[in-house]
Amino acid sequence: MSAVPNQAGSWSTLPNPLSDEILEQLTLMGFDTMTPVQAGAIPLFMKNKDVVVEAVTGSGKTLAFVIPIIEKLLRREDPLKNHEIGAMIITPTRELAQQINTVFNLFVQDHPRSDQLKLGLYIGGTTTLQQDILHFNKTQPRIMIGTPGRLEEMLMKSNKLVNTKELEVLVMDEADRLLDMGFSQQLNHIIAQLPKQRRTGLFSATMTDAISSLVKAGLRNPVRVVVKVEDLSSKGNTQRTPASLEISYGICDADQKWTQVIRLLETELDQPEGARKFIIYVATCACVDYFFKLLKRSPSLAAYDIHSLHGQMDTKRRSATYTHFTQLPPAVPAILLCTDVASRGLDIPDVDYVIQVDPPQDPKAFTHRCGRAARAGRKGKATVLLCRGREEAYVEFLKLRKIPLLPKMPELKNSNVVTFDTVEMNWDTYAYGDKNKELKRQRELKEFAAKPKKPAFEKDLKPKKSSAWSNKTEAKERKLDRRLKKDRKKDYLKRKQDNDDDDDDNDGDDWDELAKEERLAKKMRKGKISRQDFDTMMGDDDALDLVE
Numbered sequence: 204m205s206a207v208p209n210q211a212g213s214w215s216t217l218p219n220p221l222s223d224e225i226l227e228q229l230t231l232m233g234f235d236t237m238t239p240v241q242a243g244a245i246p247l248f249m250k251n252k253d254v255v256v257e258a259v260t261g262s263g264k265t266l267a268f269v270i271p272i273i274e275k276l277l278r279r280e281d282p283l284k285n286h287e288i289g290a291m292i293i294t295p296t297r298e299l300a301q302q303i304n305t306v307f308n309l310f311v312q313d314h315p316r317s318d319q320l321k322l323g324l325y326i327g328g329t330t331t332l333q334q335d336i337l338h339f340n341k342t343q344p345r346i347m348i349g350t351p352g353r354l355e356e357m358l359m360k361s362n363k364l365v366n367t368k369e370l371e372v373l374v375m376d377e378a379d380r381l382l383d384m385g386f387s388q389q390l391n392h393i394i395a396q397l398p399k400q401r402r403t404g405l406f407s408a409t410m411t412d413a414i415s416s417l418v419k420a421g422l423r424n425p426v427r428v429v430v431k432v433e434d435l436s437s438k439g440n441t442q443r444t445p446a447s448l449e450i451s452y453g454i455c456d457a458d459q460k461w462t463q464v465i466r467l468l469e470t471e472l473d474q475p476e477g478a479r480k481f482i483i484y485v486a487t488c489a490c491v492d493y494f495f496k497l498l499k500r501s502p503s504l505a506a507y508d509i510h511s512l513h514g515q516m517d518t519k520r521r522s523a524t525y526t527h528f529t530q531l532p533p534a535v536p537a538i539l540l541c542t543d544v545a546s547r548g549l550d551i552p553d554v555d556y557v558i559q560v561d562p563p564q565d566p567k568a569f570t571h572r573c574g575r576a577a578r579a580g581r582k583g584k585a586t587v588l589l590c591r592g593r594e595e596a597y598v599e600f601l602k603l604r605k606i607p608l609l610p611k612m613p614e615l616k617n618s619n620v621v622t623f624d625t626v627e628m629n630w631d632t633y634a635y636g637d638k639n640k641e642l643k644r645q646r647e648l649k650e651f652a653a654k655p656k657k658p659a660f661e662k663d664l665k666p667k668k669s670s671a672w673s674n675k676t677e678a679k680e681r682k683l684d685r686r687l688k689k690d691r692k693k694d695y696l697k698r699k700q701d702n703d704d705d706d707d708d709n710d711g712d713d714w715d716e717l718a719k720e721e722r723l724a725k726k727m728r729k730g731k732i733s734r735q736d737f738d739t740m741m742g743d744d745d746a747l748d749l750v751e
């Protein structure tokens with residue numbers, strides 16, 4: 204999809220001219236003009252103003268702080284000495300910190316004064332605090348980029364490691380998210396370690412009222428920079444999402460959501476000019492794992508390179524997935540299935556389409572998720588699937604938040620979706636993909652089949668009070684049967700006792716005979732002897748004859 208950059212004049216129009224090396228790098232990147240947020244924020248930052256910058260996703264906020272930081276450090280009269288840092292950038296996620304590090308690196312790696320611009324990335328996860336301390340001591344970074352927890356540890360726990368007294372700039376990217384994620388304590392600890400004479404910048408596409416506490420604690424007379432987007436459908440109004448982003452919604456029953464997702468992916472693939480790179484957001488890490496397997500096994504999606512990303516994955520895998528996905532050529536059909544861990548700030552080139560399987564509770568998350576497409580003026584699409592009835596009001600809710608949802612999802616408009624048929628499933632036939640898990644499952648199935656089928660627990664034998672009527676009848680019958688047996692035994696013992704007391708031998712023989720008969724009958728019932736054996740042992744010759 205073609206890029207339509209939102210231009211705001213040439214770099215040369217900035218009141219404080221940029222250094223040649225920076226301009227050269229911008230030319231190399233093909234960035235001839237500034238974006239509005241860069242034109243608004245860079246001069247203020249350079250003029251020693253604190254800034255609170257709110258501009259739509261993909262509008263170029265990163266360079267709005269990267270460029271002034273580099274320029275400020277290069278213009279220092281006294282170069283930074285060992286252990287001294289000049290700037291710190293705090294982000295809510297590791298991926299975002301890595302991305303900002305990459306952007307800085309484009310400008311500093313070949314810079315003739317790179318010793319004053321060395322980068323240190325501190326995000327935890329893949330490295331221990333000890334390793335990060337070693338790295339700091341060895342490389343002596345001037346710009347620290349990281350997540351709040353690890354940066355706090357570096358400043359507080361390791362004595363005299365980081366000297367902050369010369370720090371010039373502090374940036375909190377996705378500042379509202381830093382607070383939402385409960386990092387305010389770490390942020391306060393970090394800010395307390397920094398000199399008051401510094402510049403501070405807060406950046407996000409969605410600033411909230413909660414940010415005011417951070418502004419009070421960390422900023423001095425800040426200037427607010429808000430870059431608005433005109434809502435072309437209603438004159439004079441503004442919106443919080445990029446103009447080049449087309450947002451639609453689909454309404455369906457809850458059990459049809461994934462049918463619709465797959466349908467949409469198939470439809471785009473069938474079109475020569477259709478979207479190729481998708482990000483699909485789901486609510487939880489477990490959903491990512493589950494639906495990742497499902498999508499991978501869908502034959503109609505075989506052409507897609509499918510990846511998953513969530514916060515419970517180990518950092519190495521997260522990082523490898525993220526790098527791989529960002530580096531895929533635009534023409535390769537690809538899907539990233541993820542949670543909100545990948546919703547903020549990530550600049551993944553050529554994402555054409557964002558699908559939200561469920562609407563997020565926080566409308567800010569909606570804006571950031573959609574904003575992974577249509578970056579830097581490119582065209583992009585975003586769709587949210589809403590449950591018929593209970594989620595339909597979300598459309599009005601977003602309108603109030605200045606997020607216009609345009610048409611209903613065109614792919615869904617003419618679809619005649621039928622609900623799923625009920626199918627009897629034999630789960631025993633479904634194998635695990637993992638060999639070891641499958642071996643274990645097979646073993647357990649065999650063991651289960653070999654076991655006599657009786658209730659697992661004794662208590663299962665006792666019918667529950669609330670059991671069905673037929674069960675109650677059976678229980679009554681069993682009780683009656685037991686009582687009859689008991690009565691017969693009592694009767695037998697009584698008569699045997701009477702017989703023992705009696706002098707009449709014949710009567711005694713009769714009872715012994717009866718007992719013998721009963722014992723043999725029992726054996727026959729249990730299948731230990733045949734009817735023929737029984738008759739023979741009881742001396743019934745007629746019967747023997749008959750059998751012969």
Ligand SMILES: Nc1ncnc2c1ncn2[C@@H]1O[C@H](COP(=O)(O)OP(=O)(O)OP(=O)(O)O)[C@@H](O)[C@H]1O
Nearest residue numbers: 234236237238260261262263264265408548550579
């Ligand atoms: N002056 C420019 N001209 C053309 N493209 C630019 C310019 N500045 C930045 N870009 C490109 O715009 C894209 C988005 O930039 P960036 O990631 O800084 O956006 P953002 O405003 O921080 O978005 P988000 O709110 O999602 O974090 C990037 O791919 C970047 O390379």
